[in-house]
Amino acid sequence: MPLFGTSGIRGVVDQDLTPGLCHEVAQALATSLTVRSRVCLATDTRVSRNVLKEAIIAGLLSCGVDVTDLGILPTPVLALLTREWEFDAGIMVTASHNPPEFNGIKLFNRDSIGYSPEQEWQIERLYSQKQFREAPSGMLQQGRGMRESYLDFIRQKLPVKSLNRGLKVVIDAGNGAASGFVTSLFTDLDLQVLPLNDVPDGLFPGRSPEPRGDTLQTTVDFLREKEADLALCFDGDADRVVFCDREGFLGFNEPTAFISRLVAERSPKSRIASTVESGRLLELAVQDLGVEVVRGKVGDVHLAHLTREAGASIGTEQVGVYIIPEAGYYPDSIFAALVLLSRVGKAGEIRELFAGLPRLFFDKSKVPCPNPVKESVMQEVRGRVESFESKGVNDLDGIRLEFDDAWLLIRASGTEPAIRVIAESESPSRTEELLARGTVTVQAIVDKRR
The missing domain is CATH 3.40.120.10 (Alpha-D-Glucose-1,6-Bisphosphate, subunit A, domain 3)
Structure with a gap:
């Protein structure tokens, strides 16, 4: 199993994710940087945050890297301050939306974009080789003024008078x-x-x-x-x-499509980036603007790099991830919410937009699946694709089956031990039918491996 998933390293604390692992990942990161590089670090509120943070800090310091502890912060603030305060890298200790027993590590570059798969592979290679640099200890300091710095940035980037x-x-x-x-x-x-x-x-x-x-x-x-x-x-x-x-x-696809439209309306760029998990509502919401929707792999890191490479005005995931280049190539939910509040006259505008568009029915489920067997489960799913009698198959990330009136996606989660099943169609019964069929298929395959 690789260390990195679709959004950094993730696992159950003291099972998949131990302080020792975090210490060595930090040593690998530090070894990839020059001596006396500056790294900032923040955490979410999980009860395991301090023990993992201490292990990471010790690993960084032992390889000659200076560390600034920013305490508990939202991920977008950590990413932004990595750039604005000119750190060489940023580390977020978080498991994002996973349950409390999980935690994880997300890495950000000095320009605020998440580590690319190639960079993650470099860290993983150093971690596996255990050839960490020996250097005089780095220095540790506590961060100050994080909220004030983020507020100043918001005031510079957004027309706050129009909120x-x-x-x-x-x-x-x-x-x-x-x-x-x-x-x-x-x-x-x-x-x-x-x-x-x-x-x-x-x-x-x-x-x-x-x-x-x-x-x-x-x-x-x-x-x-x-x-x-x-x-x-x-x-x-x-x-x-x-x-x-x-x-x-308000749903998943509706707000992401609405905010994407708000951004696209005022941007000279003609593309929006998204993932194979996003529904067709996104195209419908911007079709009159002549904007193309470009889809890529799931995960905020993949999305951030796609948004930059495609020259898109915004990158969105239907789960509520927003990457707005005006702020940076990192997921910033706070900035996106303020964009919304600066552009709408009343909350009802979101539902009003979609009342005038064809109605789509979107639903999803997930089947628990141990990480070691995910790949073999997905291989067997691929072998059963023909039985669904779809018009087309997109295997960029998982398996997305296209039908005249619907689509069905089956893919292994990159953040938890599960296989995700997502369906969308023009009728609730069709969505329910596809979702049930996909879920039953995956469940039967997983059950054979227990």
């Missing part, structure tokens, strides 16, 4: 890295803010760190009770954001 301060906005931080940070930031921007699950707690007592329709009902109830207009719901490290209004969860 819709008439909207009442719920900030559901999910007890993750956004806790306190986003509420404070939005308050400084004179927005009307109602905080929810806004206390850092790595057990995520308020709700799951993965914001979805089935985990956000309490948020919707709170929004209605407070007569708010919109809820911004962040995942564990705040590199994702999804939205709710008084009618409920």
